[in-house]
Amino acid sequence: MQAPAITLEGEARIGGALLFPLLRLELAAGQWTCLLGASGVGKTTLLRLIAGLDTGAAFTGAIGASDGAPLAGRIAYIGQADMLAPWLDVTGNVVLGQRLRGEAPDMAKARDLIARVGLSGQARQRPHTLSGGQRQRASLARTLMEDRPVVLLDEPFSALDARTRAEMQELAGDLLQGRTVLLVTHEPGEATRLSHRALLMTHAGLSDLPLPQAQPVRDFDAPETLQRQAEMFRRLRSAP
Amino acid sequence: MRRGVLGVMRGAVVFAFALALWQAVVWLTGAPHFILPAPGRVAQRLWDARELVAQNALVTFAHILLGLLLGSALGVSTALQLAMSPLSRMVMRPILVFAQAVPIFALAPVITLWLGYGAASKIVTVVLIIYFPVTSAFFDGLMRTPQGHLDLARVMGGGPLRVLFRLRVPSAMPSLASGLRLAAVYAPFGAVIGEWVGASQGLGHLMLLANGRAQTDLMFACLFVLAAFTVALYYAVDRLGVGLAQRFTEPGG
Numbered sequence: 001m002q003a004p005a006i007t008l009e010g011e012a013r014i015g016g017a018l019l020f021p022l023l024r025l026e027l028a029a030g031q032w033t034c035l036l037g038a039s040g041v042g043k044t045t046l047l048r049l050i051a052g053l054d055t056g057a058a059f060t061g062a063i064g065a066s067d068g069a070p071l072a073g074r075i076a077y078i079g080q081a082d083m084l085a086p087w088l089d090v091t092g093n094v095v096l097g098q099r100l101r102g103e104a105p106d107m108a109k110a111r112d113l114i115a116r117v118g119l120s121g122q123a124r125q126r127p128h129t130l131s132g133g134q135r136q137r138a139s140l141a142r143t144l145m146e147d148r149p150v151v152l153l154d155e156p157f158s159a160l161d162a163r164t165r166a167e168m169q170e171l172a173g174d175l176l177q178g179r180t181v182l183l184v185t186h187e188p189g190e191a192t193r194l195s196h197r198a199l200l201m202t203h204a205g206l207s208d209l210p211l212p213q214a215q216p217v218r219d220f221d222a223p224e225t226l227q228r229q230a231e232m233f234r235r236l237r238s239a240p
Numbered sequence: 241m242r243r244g245v246l247g248v249m250r251g252a253v254v255f256a257f258a259l260a261l262w263q264a265v266v267w268l269t270g271a272p273h274f275i276l277p278a279p280g281r282v283a284q285r286l287w288d289a290r291e292l293v294a295q296n297a298l299v300t301f302a303h304i305l306l307g308l309l310l311g312s313a314l315g316v317s318t319a320l321q322l323a324m325s326p327l328s329r330m331v332m333r334p335i336l337v338f339a340q341a342v343p344i345f346a347l348a349p350v351i352t353l354w355l356g357y358g359a360a361s362k363i364v365t366v367v368l369i370i371y372f373p374v375t376s377a378f379f380d381g382l383m384r385t386p387q388g389h390l391d392l393a394r395v396m397g398g399g400p401l402r403v404l405f406r407l408r409v410p411s412a413m414p415s416l417a418s419g420l421r422l423a424a425v426y427a428p429f430g431a432v433i434g435e436w437v438g439a440s441q442g443l444g445h446l447m448l449l450a451n452g453r454a455q456t457d458l459m460f461a462c463l464f465v466l467a468a469f470t471v472a473l474y475y476a477v478d479r480l481g482v483g484l485a486q487r488f489t490e491p492g493g
Contacts, residue, residue, distance in 0.1 A: 053391050077395040083388040087410045087488040099406055100398030128490040146396065 003149040003180040005029040006071070010061010012045055019045060019057050023205040027150075029066060032173070032181045032216060034191035036209065036236060037201035043184045046201070047152050050182065051077050065150075076148040078156040082139040084127040090114060090138045091123050094145050110145060117141045117171065133164035137171070144175055151176055153183045157190065166220060169193055173217035188232040192225050193218050198232065202239045209235055277457040286461035293446070293458075297465050300443040303359060303431040304473070307366020308423060314367060315374025315419065322375075323382035324404060340372040344433060352438045362434035362442070369430035370423035377422070381415025382408050413488040417481030424477040428470045 006027040012019040020042040027033045035043050048055045050063055052072055065071055084093045094114060095105035114123050117137040127135055136156065143151060153172075157165045173194050185191055191198045191209070194216050198209040209232050212224040219225060259279050265271075266278045273281055286293060318336075322329050348365055355361035385408045393403045435444025443462045450458035 048391075051391075051395050053394060073397050075395055077392065079388050079391065081388055083386070083392050085389065085407065085410065086490040087413075096406070097396040097398075100393055100396050100402050102399060102402055 002067070003030040003178060004069070004074075005066035006050060006063070006150065006180060006182075007066070008046065008050060008061070008063045010059055010063075012042060012049070012055070012057040012059045014057045020201070020203070021205055022061070025199070025206060027180050027182055028196060029180055030178050031196035032176075032183060032194050034183045034185055034195035034198045035201055036185060036188065036191055036198065036232070038236075038239065039186075041201050041203060043201050044154055047154050047182060047184050050150075051075055051152050053077075071150065074148050075150045075152060076143045076146040077152045078139055078143055078154065080155045080158065082127075082135045082156075084135060084138055084142075086127055089124045089126050090119055090130075090141070093127070093138055094142045096142065097146050106145075110141075113141045113144045114138075116144070116175065131164075132160050133168065136160060136164075136168050140168070140172060140175065148179075150180045151182075153181065155184055155186065158186065165190075170217055188229045188236060189220065192229040192232060193220055200235060200239060204240065274454045274456050277460055282457050282460040282464065285455075285457040286464065289458060289461065293443075293461060293465055296441055296443050296446045296462070297469070299359075299441045300428075300431050300435065300466070301469060303362040303434070303442065304366060304427045304469075306359075307363045307430060308370060308427045308473075310363065311367035311370040311427070312374050312420060312423060315371050315423075316378055316416070318371075318375045319378035319382060320404070320409075322379050323408065324400070336372060336375065339368075344369050344430065348433050348437045352434070357438045357440060361437075362431050362439070365434035366427050366430035369426050369433075373422040373426065374416075374419040377419025378412055378416040381412025384415070385411045410488050414481075414485045417484045420477050421474065421481055424474045425470065428466060428473070432466065 008025040009023070011022045025035075025046060035046065037043050042057075045055045045057050049059055050071070052075070063071065065074070085096060088096065091107070091110055091114065094110045095107070098105045111120075111123070114120055117140050119134060119137050119141065122130060122134060122138075127138065130138065139156070156172075157168050160168060169190060183190070183194060192211065195211060196216060198211055199206045200209050210228050212218055212222070212228050214222065214224065262279050266276055269276070277285075318332070322332055344365065347368065348361075351364055351368075352361045355364060382404075389407050389411065390403070393407055398406075431442070432444035432447075435442035436448055439445040443466050447459050447462045450456070450462065
């Protein structure tokens with residue numbers, strides 16, 4: 001699986017009003033890019049545009065992969081809610097993508113991935129019997145099952161408690177290695193730990209945020225991580 | 241289970257109170273039994289005429305159940321058809337609403353004219369009366385699949401038919417259950433209308449005869465049997481609905 005780089009260039013309007021001006025977003029191949037910024041600035045719209053989902057905004061511009069092949073069928077997506085089907089158990093949710101495409105579900109692979117996210121004991125349980133962290137793990141297993149080179153994450157960990165969130169960041173950083181990832185987040189801490197590149201989105205466009213030298217996933221308590229996190233937070237607060 | 245027992249007890253108390261009120265009205269007004277028979281008299285008549293009532297009741301119950309099954313199947317398939325194709329939504333929806341706007345009372349004689357005095361006209365009346373609530377409730381459910389699930393299916397590359405049957409139909413199960421609850425209450429109504437208009441058997445037919453001969457106690461006995469059946473049917477369908485909701489949604493969510 002060769003993960004492509006992705007470029008989005010263009011502007012978006014909602015009912016004639018500018019949502020974001022002409023900007024260029026580049027996702028480096030096989031790396032994590034984090035997108036931060038105030039609510040309503042258009043981060044989720046950018047992500048949904050790349051995913052090929054309805055945004056309610058009119059986009060003029062181009063979205064493409066570095067290898068020139070279409071993006072459809074090469075993207076996996078986790079939204080703000082885990083969106084597990086309540087009538088299916090963990091295994092059923094993990095193989096849902098294959099079922100929706102009419103493929104024969106690969107049960108051995110599903111079992112393996114469920115084990116890798118640490119849910120082997122819960123494979124036959126329905127989502128409402130799981131904790132928030134376990135649900136997010138199931139959702140991650142489903143994403144891995146799709147085995148797509150591009151992964152779009154829209155604040156997937158925002159509803160978790162601090163400890164579970166840190167665990168999920170490490171697990172996702174580890175398991176999604178080598179894929180082109182876009183993570184939309186409100187958390188400077190999350191961005192400092194996970195990203196190869198962090199971008200601040202404002203009404204003026206995109207700008208780079210400072211990151212530590214070390215490679216992700218970075219320790220949450222390393223001095224440089226904490227220092228960059230503080231700087232990032234300062235930039236977020238002073239953004240127009 | 242405890243809730244079930246409590247529910248039955250509450251039902252029994254309300255029933256006893258209604259009987260007491262009924263008896264009180266009979267005593268206070270001194271109404272003759274062919275105007276308002278006392279509960280005891282109705283019970284006596286129900287026992288004496290049990291064979292006649294049971295014979296006719298079975299016919300009516302069969303009409304109701306068959307109509308309910310057919311009407312639900314028809315409603316479910318129409319809702320699926322509507323959900324699948326925008327064209328059929330455009331064409332079918334006004335027809336559905338128009339069909340619902342025609343009162344079934346006005347239609348029943350025509351149906352009997354076309355289909356005769358047998359079972360067919362009763363079953364069709366039941367089907368017509370429950371078709372709209374089932375279709376409408378299930379269709380609403382199919383169109384209200386959580387957007388997040390649909391987004392996910394889109395990114396996963398799911399085919400429209402598979403998305404319909406693997407995501408939208410399961411999500412719509414609680415809505416279908418509400419449609420079926422309404423249908424369970426309406427269905428007996430449809431069968432009795434059909435039997436009133438023209439029949440040689442059934443509770444509706446028997447009630448009409450009893451009324452004509454001033455056998456008000458027999459009429460009340462039939463009414464009681466019909467009401468008891470309707471309540472039982474409603475509870476059975478309600479249990480089914482609760483089961484569906486538990487199977488397909490998050491309990492407490």
